[in-house]
Amino acid sequence: MSQSPDGTAPAKPAAGRAGLRKELPEHFKAYKHVWVFIEYEHGVVHPVSFELLGEGRKLADALGVELAGVLLGGERDALIAAARTCFQYGADLAYLVANPVLTHYRNETYTAAMTRLVDTYKPEVLLLGATTLGRDLAGSVATTLLTGLTADCTALAIDGERSLAATRPTFGGSLLCTIHTLNYRPQMATIRPRVMAMPAPQAGRTGRIVEHALDMPEEDVVTKVLRFLPDRESNKAQLAYADIVVAGGLGLKSEANVGLVKALADALGGEYGGSRPLVQKGWIGGDRQIGQTGKTIRPKLYIAAGISGAIQHRVGVEGADLIVAINTDANAPIFDFAHVGIVADAVELLPALTGAFRRHLSINRIAS
């Protein structure tokens, strides 16, 4: 046990996190700057990458460092065009690795490219979208680099000790915990689409491009892509990015009544979804579940019919601009965060709303 400076009494160990923190190993002290992995596939950048550039910008400003986007792919020109878009969303520079082995996503090639970039340029923070691709890549990159990864974060900040404070739900969503990667670098986090707001692009904003060669011949890659088959249902549920979402919960009472939610979504030109019990009952597909273990949405209008508003549902919808809740129970938790609350039977109200919207929208269409 250590002694106090005057040698009279034992010194108390430092309280809280400071007591747990070791000095950052010397070789990690050179790690600087914030990076966002830009998910670029088949000519398209996933919008979550721009959302993360918006968030990364705030972190980089708080640290007084640069924000970089990382682009991996097969065609150099296409990557350069995507890098220019990243500058408009806040990146100061873009790291580019163009190599035919990166044409299609493969964990092996992308992990190699990403870890070699990290080893060379040493970022202190690395953010990835919690998409199917991003989750797959983040896990193997963190494992290869022997660093920490906080998955599915809902908030990011820089604390007083310049450490990334990554907050995520825990204990089934009933608590939030903040996780720090104190002694390893980079500090990695994944964030689901729509959790962070989309920043406004700044036309004319430019940045630097740093190209990095990947020495990896195709013969060395174990996984082979024989053919790329686009998902025939890739346009099935675009809930995360829909402007209008109508969702139902157990208050709908029957699978047939899910049709009432679909009809209203259809009349409004929006998407439909539901709470988790509806997925568990097989009334709607898993890709339409909204909430902590489903999709996070940020629509302009969210109509929730017969949904109680449990915390696991709430975390997926509270980014909506306008939340309208229909519930027979005036004390339902959803009324605590809905902007407009209607105490009514959803099974009766939904068809009435659908009819009214259809009439109103067709009158407007004729008038224009």
Ligand SMILES: Cc1cc2nc3c(=O)[nH]c(=O)nc-3n(C[C@H](O)[C@H](O)[C@H](O)COP(=O)(O)OP(=O)(O)OC[C@H]3O[C@@H](n4cnc5c(N)ncnc54)[C@H](O)[C@@H]3O)c2cc1C
């Ligand atoms: C680890 C974990 C993850 C979870 N993830 C999710 C998730 O991602 N998404 C999610 O939604 N849930 C999730 N849940 C489940 C969540 O805790 C709730 O159980 C669920 O959201 C409740 O669904 P509900 O509101 O449809 O049903 P209920 O809670 O049963 O609510 C039904 C509501 O309908 C109202 N009602 C009844 N009749 C009518 C009527 N005729 N008209 C109008 N209103 C009526 C009732 O007053 C009630 O408020 C998760 C739970 C756990 C433990």
